[in-house]
Amino acid sequence: VASKTSRKRATRAVSRRRRPRRISVAPLGDLFDRSGKAKLLASNNTIFKQGQAAEFIYKVLSGCIRTCSNIGNGRRPVHAFYCPGDYFGLETGESHGVRAETVTPSELLLLGRRELTTQAAGNLEVANFLLRATTNELQRIRTHNLLLLKDVTESVFEFLRDMQRRGANGNHVDLPMPRNDIADYLGLTTETVSRALTRLKKASRIAMLSQRRLILLGPGANN
Amino acid sequence: VASKTSRKRATRAVSRRRRPRRISVAPLGDLFDRSGKAKLLASNNTIFKQGQAAEFIYKVLSGCIRTCSNIGNGRRPVHAFYCPGDYFGLETGESHGVRAETVTPSELLLLGRRELTTQAAGNLEVANFLLRATTNELQRIRTHNLLLLKDVTESVFEFLRDMQRRGANGNHVDLPMPRNDIADYLGLTTETVSRALTRLKKASRIAMLSQRRLILLGPGANN
DNA sequence: CGTGATCTTGAGGGAATTCAATGTCGGTGG
DNA sequence: CCACCGACATTGAATTCCCTCAAGATCACG
Numbered sequence: 001v002a003s004k005t006s007r008k009r010a011t012r013a014v015s016r017r018r019r020p021r022r023i024s025v026a027p028l029g030d031l032f033d034r035s036g037k038a039k040l041l042a043s044n045n046t047i048f049k050q051g052q053a054a055e056f057i058y059k060v061l062s063g064c065i066r067t068c069s070n071i072g073n074g075r076r077p078v079h080a081f082y083c084p085g086d087y088f089g090l091e092t093g094e095s096h097g098v099r100a101e102t103v104t105p106s107e108l109l110l111l112g113r114r115e116l117t118t119q120a121a122g123n124l125e126v127a128n129f130l131l132r133a134t135t136n137e138l139q140r141i142r143t144h145n146l147l148l149l150k151d152v153t154e155s156v157f158e159f160l161r162d163m164q165r166r167g168a169n170g171n172h173v174d175l176p177m178p179r180n181d182i183a184d185y186l187g188l189t190t191e192t193v194s195r196a197l198t199r200l201k202k203a204s205r206i207a208m209l210s211q212r213r214l215i216l217l218g219p220g221a222n223n
Numbered sequence: 224v225a226s227k228t229s230r231k232r233a234t235r236a237v238s239r240r241r242r243p244r245r246i247s248v249a250p251l252g253d254l255f256d257r258s259g260k261a262k263l264l265a266s267n268n269t270i271f272k273q274g275q276a277a278e279f280i281y282k283v284l285s286g287c288i289r290t291c292s293n294i295g296n297g298r299r300p301v302h303a304f305y306c307p308g309d310y311f312g313l314e315t316g317e318s319h320g321v322r323a324e325t326v327t328p329s330e331l332l333l334l335g336r337r338e339l340t341t342q343a344a345g346n347l348e349v350a351n352f353l354l355r356a357t358t359n360e361l362q363r364i365r366t367h368n369l370l371l372l373k374d375v376t377e378s379v380f381e382f383l384r385d386m387q388r389r390g391a392n393g394n395h396v397d398l399p400m401p402r403n404d405i406a407d408y409l410g411l412t413t414e415t416v417s418r419a420l421t422r423l424k425k426a427s428r429i430a431m432l433s434q435r436r437l438i439l440l441g442p443g444a445n446n
Numbered sequence: 447c448g449t450g451a452t453c454t455t456g457a458g459g460g461a462a463t464t465c466a467a468t469g470t471c472g473g474t475g476g
Numbered sequence: 477c478c479a480c481c482g483a484c485a486t487t488g489a490a491t492t493c494c495c496t497c498a499a500g501a502t503c504a505c506g
Contacts, residue, residue, distance in 0.1 A: 069369075077372050079365070092358045097365070127350040134357045135315045141364045142302070142320065146292070148371045149300045149410045152494075179453065187372050192494060194454055211453065211503070375462075402485065415462055417486055434471070434485060447506100454501065461494085469486065476479085 036109035047089075047100040047108070054091040056110040057133075060084050063106025064176035067098040068184065078185040080140060081177065083166045087133050089113070103177045148187050155186050156196040157205060164216055175212045259332035270312075270323040270331070277314040279333040280356075283307050286329025287399035290321040291407065301408040303363060304400065306389045310356050312336070326400045371410050378409050379419040380428060387439055398435045 036059065041047065047058070050069055058065075065082040079098055082088045091097060091113075119126040143162070147155050159182060164173040175182070179190045186193065200206045207215045259282065264270065270281070273292055281288075288305040302321050305311045314320060314336075339349060366385070370378050382405060387396040398405070402413045409416065423429045430438045 071369060071372065073374060073377070075372060077369065079368070092362050124347055124350060127347060127354060131350060131354045131357060134354060134361060138357060138361050138364065139315050141361065141368060145302070145364060145368055145371070146294060146300065148368070149298060150294065151296060154296070178451090189495060190453075191455085191496085195494090198454075401483090412463060413485075414464085414487085418462090421486075449506085450504090452501100452503070454499105456499080457497090459494105459496080461492105463492070464490085465488105466490105467486100467488080469484100471484075472482095474479105474481085476477105 036111045039108045039110055040105070041102045041108065042105050043102055045102045047102065048096050050096060050099045052096050054089065054094060054096050054113050056089055057087060057113050057116060058089045058100075059109040059111070060086050060088070061107040061109055064103040065100055065106060065108075066103050066177065066181055066185075067100045069098045076184050077187070078181055080144065081181075081185070083176075086166075087136070090130070090133055090137055103181065144185075152186075152188060152192060153196050153199055155188075156182070156193060157200055159186060160200075160206065160214070160216060172209060172213055172215050175214075259334045262331045262333055263328070264325045264331065265328050266325055268325045270325065271319050273319060273322045275319050277312065277317060277319050277336050279312055280310060280336050280339060281312045281323075282332040282334070283309050283311070284330040284332055287326040288323055288329060288331075289326050289400065289404055289408075290323045292321045299407050300410070301404055303367065304404075304408070306399075310359070313353070313356050313360055326404065367408075375409075375411060375415060375419050376422055378411075379405070379416060380423060382409060383423075383429065383437070383439060395432060395436055395438050398437075 038061070041063075047065065048054075048056075060082045062084050065086075065088060067079045067082075067088060068076050069079065070076060080088070081103070088100065089096070116126060116130070147158055150158065160173055160175075163175060167173055179193050182188075183190045183193045188196075197206070197208070201208060205216070205218050207217060209215065261284070264286075270288065271277075271279075283305050285307050288309075288311060290302045290305075290311060291299050292302065293299060303311070304326070311323060312319070339353070370381055373381065383396055383398075386398060390396055402416050405411075406413045406416045411419075420429070420431070424431060428439070428441050430440060432438065
């Protein structure tokens, strides 16, 4: 539950270019839906641990998942959040390099990883699915990387935009995760995230409907 | 040439676990070496620009390449450095999401990307090569991400270790890139990198042979 | 309706940035 | 061969901004 980081960034106007949408991974959705096994989990449950053998690849049906790791300095970096439709557990090696936990109650679809990777060696469809999924993951991490380099206010704002993009709700954004998780994802502290939100509020770039629900305003809100 | 960032981090002891070696991409090395076209470039030359159509995939034969992008706040994040043996230009879409430049005079091997990706749709060997290469890239970025969350001194030290690991020189490390580039890679400023090096020097964790050549000392130096 | 978890706000301190100046290195030309 | 020059690197002083510690406010849930 550690959430410690420090950061300092330049405070400047930021205008980021659009980032391409994630590539769809349609082709194998079928295979997943056919041979995948569903699983339901409550909040804050561990799906797999760091170092554990990578047995499955997961598809999020509902809820929200976070992956995180431990680095020695008492911080708990959150690597990614996965929303419905996303795949995770795509490990490069035989064991998971991160830990995966449910943020909210979540429904998952599991597919045997060994089954998949051995198939990939001989099955073109599977190989291409893995390539696309990995490519998506790559894109995701690149985006995350850029977030880490921005100044705090923009970093938080970008995060909100990303959540809006992925959430596909009405015109409001729902945050499934606590400030804590956002902070660890952005390399900040809870307090700093909170202050950033306050700043965005005062600048009329967002409006809070509740602590976990808000609306993006002004330029850059809808793209 | 902007190099501005700010950062503040917790100052604590750090002990990171070992990270797995990059997976070899042997199988297609052949294809590369056969149909690739060699190209020689001087320092600080642009190989491809951000947004440009992704025509080739590149293999570094000699020298050093950096990929970077522009975010609106006047910073120039460096995404990665590529050393001899590394592949780059593996784009997720049809156009490059980053800019690639030579750090030092470099020799490259080019392979038509369209040729490769269309082959990937039907050729299993190619599809698997792309998967492995992408997986490597993923691993690389994950490592980079963790670097960004560490405290400055450890971040710089880890960077040096990584360069040693990849450089495969004698017992010293040669840095092909200026402080400037290191700073932008780590999300810091030139001055902060310089101060971190001074700190490492005083702590006897490194020894400078020249400004661009040094030796790692003490525990954690050789792994 | 209370209780704990989550979130916000405030004050103080520390670390990195910024701005500015000095040092060092490599290469070029006299 | 040596001196100069420009690019790169280091160091210093002042400032900024985030973190830390602490208290208060809001929300969710029993």
